[in-house]
Amino acid sequence: MNTTSPKKIVVVGGGSSGWMTAISLNKVFNASARNYDITVIESPDIGIIGVGEATVHSVRFFFAALGLDEDELLRETNASLKTGILFKNWRKPVNGHMHQYFHPFEHQPLGREQDISSSWFINGRERQERYDEGVSLSTALMKQGHGPKGPNSPSYQGVVPYGYHIDAVLLARYLRKKATEAGVRHIEATISDVEVAGDTILSVQAGDDRYEADVFIDCTGFRGLLIEKLKQDNWISFTKALPCNKAVAIQRELVPGEAPKPYTTSTAASNGWIWQIDLVNRQGTGYVYDGNRLSSEEAEAELRAFLGPESQVLKCTHLNMKIGCRKEFWVGNCIAIGLSGGFIEPLESTGLHLINLAAGLLASHHPRRDTTQAVRDSFNRLMSGFYQDLKQFIVLHYCLTDRDDSDFWRAAPATVKECPWLEKQLEIWRHKICEYQDLAGSFSTIFADENYRYVLYGMQNYPDLRLSMGPGSHDKISAQLAQMAVHAVNVTLPHGDYLRRLNEEQT
Incomplete structure (x- = not known):
């Protein structure tokens, strides 16, 4: 029995950051005894940005660990499922065909004599199929x-x-509903003052x-209302590496008769x-762009033109993004989580993942x-x-382009x-497969060698292996994967059918 206060x-x-953190800490610290009183002070005057609507696959484990019912979660949040990201137009068209590739979450099967990636290249498969088509099941599901x-x-x-x-x-x-049911206190109020002594926050004032x-x-977003009170000059900017610093987001009705796609699309x-x-x-759309090269009006016009005049727009929002992270996330008795701690453009949907990481580390x-x-x-x-590793993975998507149609x-x-590490590795990867050992010892928590390969080879950055194998040596691996893909399609539902069944069960 816990006898201390x-x-x-x-x-x-x-x-998302405040309630994910609160419910996670409550689950860990107060499972068998009340070790912490946890309170969330949420302003009714400050809205949620609410455009980060895709996740990586590890967020499943966060929700599962909280004991949340997945079907209820999906229904309560109008959610669909995501098997990966389809990238379009990130390189020049070839023979009139737009460049595209798929980045799934899936692990790649191993060959007996040789890894599947080496086998794929040595047998010249890049001349007849995309890399993701040759090594993953998710692409087959996506196409169907x-x-x-x-x-x-x-x-x-x-x-x-x-x-x-x-x-x-x-x-x-x-999450607010689930957290308060579990004992987290919720207060609706706007913070008017922060009382500080040295590197310690003594109190916050609300009314x-x-x-x-x-x-x-501190889950106050880009403002960093608390952490900014404790330490000045506490920001590392990533804008030289990642110059996209603005976004315009449009919510629109789904195209009539079209089922929600089980993947995100990212079109350059x-x-x-x-x-x-x-x-x-509905569909959430948005244009992440370099505000030093494009005005907000120009960006919105380009996005609307991309979506087409028939789009039924429900909402349009313009956002300024602060790209980078804190030098110190934890100062004194204050920890910055979510946007107040840092932000990397949402190209790989890592926003909730970083909140999950921070909450887990804090526990x-x-x-x-x-x-x-x-x-x-240690926490810092x-x-x-984590942020530095994610920065270089996002840079990987950009630096391999051959597009030259704009200054950007x-x-x-x-x-x-x-x-610098990525630059050095790209030189090495010109002559060998990207493999696990290349990234071992890094901070990467979600994007490993397999993810790097999907982007490297999706962007047609192929290694020169200069090896040869016997005729048809890859055929067995390819046939096995094709058989597995057929089975995967046969045992799964069309995404629209799955979502209809899920939501009909509630009624």
Whole structure:
């Protein structure tokens, strides 16, 4: 039995970051005894950005660990499933055909004598198919419009790994409901003052009320309302590597008669790229662009032209993005999580993933008012490593382009200069397959060698292996994979059918 008074954690800011953090810490710290009183102070005057509507597949494990019912989660958030990202137009067209490739979440099967990637290249398969077509099951599902689940798939399981397309506003609302049911206190108030002594936050003021805590978690978005009070000059900008610093987002009705796609689409545009994310009830779209080369009016016009005049627009929002991360995420008794800690453009849907990482790390580092600097340094080192690794993975998508139709794309290859490790590896990967050992020891928590290969070879950055194998030596591997793909399609449902069944069960 815990006889000491519970420590107090105050999370300032709601949204996905605030409620994911609060519900996660409550699950870990208060499972068998009330070790922490956790309060979320959420302003009714400050809206949720709410356009980050796609996830990576590891978020499934976060929701599963919380004990959330997956079907309920999907229904409550108008969610669909995501098996990967279809990239379009990131290189020049060839023979009149737009460049495209698919980046799935899936692991790649191994060959007996040789890994499947080496075998694929040595047998010249790049002359007849895309890399993802030759090594993954997800591409076959994507082409057939199938999701990862069959009619009896267990919760959080599918024939291939998957993430979600999810309404961020509804997700925050759903997590708030679950958190408060589990004992998290919710206060609707706007913070008017932050009381600080040295590197310690003593309290936050909201109206006539003053809230004290042992630990404060800053989930106030790009403002960094709390962390900015404790440490100045605490930001590392990534804009030289990732110059896209603005976005315009449009929510629109789905095309009549078209089922939600079980994948995200990312189409390169004149000065950035356009996302398309299908929920059950609508499509979320947006243009992430370099605001130094394009005005907000020009960006919106380009996005609307891309979507077409027949689009039924429900909502349009313009966003400024602060690209980079904190030098120190944990200062004194304050920890910045979510946008207040950092942001990398959403090309690979890593926003919720980074919140998940931060909340998990915070739980293992046991935050207290008297936390030692060594513990804070450990948290800061790991979080910084996560952001730096993700930065270079996103740069990988840009620096391999051969597009030269705008200043933006002509400048893109030089962004690799901001990532010395990546620049060195690209030279090495000209002569060998990208493999696990190349990334071993890095901070990467979601994008491993397999993910690098999907992008490297999707962007046609092929190694010169200068080896040969006997005629048909890859045929057996290819035939086995084709057979597995047929089976995967046969045991899964068309994505639209799965979603209809899921939502009809509620009624």
